[in-house]
Amino acid sequence: MPEPATTxxxxxxxxxxxxxxxxLVILLKPFSNLLLAxxxxxxxxxPTLNPLLYIASLFDPxxxxxxxxxxxxxxxxxxxxxxADLSFVIPVTAVGYVLTTLLGKFFLHEIIxxxxxxxxxxxxxxxxxxxxxxxxxxxxxxx
Amino acid sequence: MRWTLLxxxxxxxxxxxxxxxREMKRAGxxxxxxxxxxxxxxTIWRRRALLLSIGCMAVSFFAFLALVQREPLSxxxxxxxxxxxxxxxxxxFVLHERVDARRAAGAICVLAGIVLIxx
Numbered sequence: 001m002p003e004p005a006t007t008x009x010x011x012x013x014x015x016x017x018x019x020x021x022x023x024l025v026i027l028l029k030p031f032s033n034l035l036l037a038x039x040x041x042x043x044x045x046x047p048t049l050n051p052l053l054y055i056a057s058l059f060d061p062x063x064x065x066x067x068x069x070x071x072x073x074x075x076x077x078x079x080x081x082x083x084a085d086l087s088f089v090i091p092v093t094a095v096g097y098v099l100t101t102l103l104g105k106f107f108l109h110e111i112i113x114x115x116x117x118x119x120x121x122x123x124x125x126x127x128x129x130x131x132x133x134x135x136x137x138x139x140x141x142x143x
Numbered sequence: 144m145r146w147t148l149l150x151x152x153x154x155x156x157x158x159x160x161x162x163x164x165r166e167m168k169r170a171g172x173x174x175x176x177x178x179x180x181x182x183x184x185x186t187i188w189r190r191r192a193l194l195l196s197i198g199c200m201a202v203s204f205f206a207f208l209a210l211v212q213r214e215p216l217s218x219x220x221x222x223x224x225x226x227x228x229x230x231x232x233x234x235x236f237v238l239h240e241r242v243d244a245r246r247a248a249g250a251i252c253v254l255a256g257i258v259l260i261x262x
Contacts, residue, residue, distance in 0.1 A: 082171030119259025126252030137241035
């Protein structure tokens, strides 16, 4: 049976590790979206279902960098799923929507209306509410 | 076409997330090494359901791109945020996670916030 101190230390290490992963997942998505949005502006905006056009856009350096960040985001989020509930991860990492909106304002000069500011406040409130719950409520990873 | 694309975005995103969550939780509980990107890639190779989940997410991604080319973002983003509600419900009933009032309220706040951001 593990010592209580060892168990506590493990739990603390796990919490720090999870917090780092959450931060990484929150940050990667908006920067990836920014690179994709910037890169895709070089391509035709005509509606299409042709996957070849999307594949061709991958040769744009901004789109390629955006896709690489998307892959990193996907793998990091998968690691996070190993220690946290789906119903925890999805709302907590939604703060990324807020960052995407702010990056759009500062880098792409998009306008943030009062309604959007209200939305930003609601997303932050919702994420904080969920962040205050236990990270995992199933199996042996309850923390 | 807009509703077909939206359904495709939502259903494949929800299926992908559910599969990923279930398989990665199992991998974590069985003590599989998940250190670094390499560890995750090995787990994907061992657990083929994760490959299926990535396929689902790829379909969802391309369907979303097609949707935003046809419809304004102010429709596409809030409509596809329906995944929040579905995933929270399915996390409760399929993955047997404990979704208490605080977690449910948080998910609803986030959903309402995303709808406002996309306006």
